[in-house]
Amino acid sequence: MGEHFDKALIFTDLHIVSEGETIIGLDPLARFSEGLAHALDRHPDAQHLILLGDLTHTGAQAEYDRLIPVLADCPVPITVTMGNHDTRAILGAAFPGALNADGFAQTALDLGPLRLLVLDTHDDDGQAPLEHDGWLCKTRLAWLDAELARAARDGRDVVVFTHHPPCPVGFWAMDAIGLANADALLDRLHAAPHVKHLICGHIHRTIHASAGGLPVTILKSPCHQNPMILGQGTFADSVDEPGAYGILLALDDTIVVHTEDFALSSGKVQRYK
Template structure:
């Protein structure tokens, strides 16, 4: 199996600042070190948007510093807290469309990873996402160009409703359009998203969707029409995708939990582990 590491909703802030008392830079650095130590054989890292909290140049510079010694190739994506101009000023080498949208793909064995740009800098609510016709047409070409490869699509804004009313209000406004295109292609086997700061499973157009937690702060289990800025100090996490012959397996690793010692316990009936 090929491995892909996924971090989403990093929310870097200027040095000395915190979010609900947590240091996003320290959390991300700890998570990245844990992921690289645990999975040095990973093929790539995907950063699935909300790289920064305020899209300030200093925040993107901190991300650049955090990635300076990373030994793996990194796919950078944008979320609603980011902005393209300061991102591209800090990461001028990042692949992008002619329109300036930050979309790209990478092939790993029998899979193609397609990273989309759902950022809408003109969103009426500031934080919802949208995929314009140009981005969707590029997506179609990227999927067709995959040939016989299976496709995994990454978005910041998830293409499903989650039950968190506040987050769904600032979700992907044309989620149904995206889901229809992905389903019609017949090649997309997995969608991976962020934005909600919780581990959530669902499906869009019959395609499995995995939403991953942040390495920093999480959304509390507050269903209904709640404020989308609600945050709670729960374990930070990153995602691990296993790309195999039988399909995609998605894991979530809570790296900020205290270390524990694994033990084998016998089954009460047979006496064997089970």
């Protein structure tokens, strides 16, 4: 194995707020800025930066307006998708090209031998039963079908990205606002042997799962996290634990997802005796 890594950086659930506002006393813009600087400093060779939804806290124009300058000098190509807290029209205007011809923030990227399929699970028209749960409409599923077929023709293994996980995680309040038509996604992914991994956000916690045999990684927010209170709770319960981002590596036939906490300490590497 050589020294070259095919590498993508992943941030999810930024929850940028308007000037002067905070979330449980935290400044999401400061947290994301710190995390992005941390990631770019250590991984200048990253080929993609993926922002996996909930870029903003309320979907307001002012929130996107604060995020854009932070990304202005990013040397890595940026791919964004929608979370339940985003507003489609405003996100589309803030990130020209983010919405495809169908109007959805769905993108296919190549990373080394992999094809990355970033899906848009935001439910704008209330097809899912609850306000914050996710939905993949027929148009988005048709895009997925076409891209899965194209990846198979190209001989590429696939990593899929969704904001909303399609599986329960044990936090009942979050499970209630998951991907409402999860079976429509999982049926397709289970039927496609070249789909190897699923990466999600939404929960604000590092979680490893297997959804009907498909490995799932759920990444933390760079800002506020979900407290480890299994069972009933409210989805707004949050805790000030370290923020994090994900690092996806394509290593030969192995897919690796690291999660890197930042702002913990000096970050200095020391050798114990």
